[in-house]
């Protein structure tokens with residue numbers, strides 16, 4: 479069909495943290511119904527839906543979406559091609575179902591037929607009260623935003639449709655490249671609420687604050703119909719009068735299935751529609767029923783809001799704790815690295831000080847050796863020369879006194895005994911000579 483543009487995938491993302499519950503649901507759907515679906519953990523969900531509102535999700539890869547208006551136009555064209563005549567804007571005001579040939583009254587004419595199919599949903603009204611009183615009209619709301627540019631693709635990286643499982647939760651997808659088609663909430667109020675566009679703008683902002691306040695180009699509401707037992711009503715309500723209704727919560731896929739079942743029942747006597755006969759027509763309670771449904775809806779909405787708020791608080795507490803722990807770990811690492819650096823710097827300073835002390839000592843040793851050598855090479859020879867001169871004088875005196883040989887030996891001996899380079903004065907031979915001379919005389 480032209481313009482139906484099917485797109486694959488559906489992600490049902492939870493707005494509360496309930497992993498076990500989700501895993502049980504996925505296992506049940508796989509085992510009991512053979513459904514093809516996967517459970518996604520929170521991290522995987524937040525990779526494609528950049529919002530802290532979401533936790534785990536069920537992914538249905540084989541689910542798909544279509545452009546419903548183009549689908550309706552395509553069905554109408556196919557019906558006309560097959561010989562059907564369509565009269566738009568023509569309400570059925572009354573239906574006489576008593577005879578074999580049924581009669582349908584419209585403002586401008588009357589239609590007679592062997593079979594009548596009631597497919598008007600909750601708007602059927604007075605045309606067939608026995609059925610319309612079993613259908614609860616429920617409004618739901620939609621909007622399409624102005625083009626949002628690349629930011630939209632950054633915030634929503636999933637290209638299928640997204641919804642959350644709350645009562646009257648959000649459902650949306652990207653259309654026309656960068657517009658957001660957003661639906662949400664349900665109500666038993668039939669007329670559209672005031673300020674619908676602004677309400678939806680705030681809802682989008684609450685989930686994707688990074689988009690700023692988006693602008694809604696067009697917002698509208700529509701009616702769905704629900705049965706009390708929430709199952710579709712499909713089958714023959716009396717001979718020749720068929721019903722296909724109460725598809726609220728099930729959607730257009732089930733309407734096509736109902737159309738097939740009823741068509742093949744009328745044409746070929748196929749009685750598979752009886753699979754639905756246990757879901758009977760149950761009076762919805764009129765205005766009181768609508769009020770009760772609204773109260774129930776509000777109560778459940780409140781329940782969901784409390785569960786979500788608790789989940790959000792727990793999540794932010796966990797996030798704060800994780801951030802705190804990671805900050806502390808980083809601080810510990812920083813301090814440890816600082817301590818290592820400080821120790822290394824101290825070690826390097828100590829080694830440098832030791833090396834410098836050693837160099838200083840070595841320089842001192844070298845300086846003192848040089849000083850010593852200089853002393854040996856320069857000073858002592860002057861003293862030695864003095865001493866040698868003195869010795870020569872003494873030796874001359876001793877020679878004059880006649881004890882030359884003996885004294886010469888003694889003097890030489892006494893002189894030689896002074897250590898090389900010693901600064902100690904050599905023993906003066908004069909006293910010795912005097913002492914020996916004295917001893918000789920005596």
Ligand SMILES: Cc1cc2nc3c(=O)[nH]c(=O)nc-3n(C[C@H](O)[C@H](O)[C@H](O)COP(=O)(O)OP(=O)(O)OC[C@H]3O[C@@H](n4cnc5c(N)ncnc54)[C@H](O)[C@@H]3O)c2cc1C
Nearest residue numbers: 569570597598599601602605618700701725726729730733
């Ligand atoms: C805003 C909104 C969003 C939705 N989003 C989705 C979605 O994303 N996916 C999904 O699968 N489903 C969605 N649905 C639900 C889906 O549209 C319905 O389940 C489906 O259209 C039901 O089909 P139906 O033929 O039973 O009733 P309807 O589509 O309501 O058609 C009934 C038709 O009968 C006409 N009618 C009623 N009484 C009379 C009368 N006396 N005489 C002549 N004509 C009469 C009405 O004018 C109407 O045109 C959405 C519904 C709404 C309102």
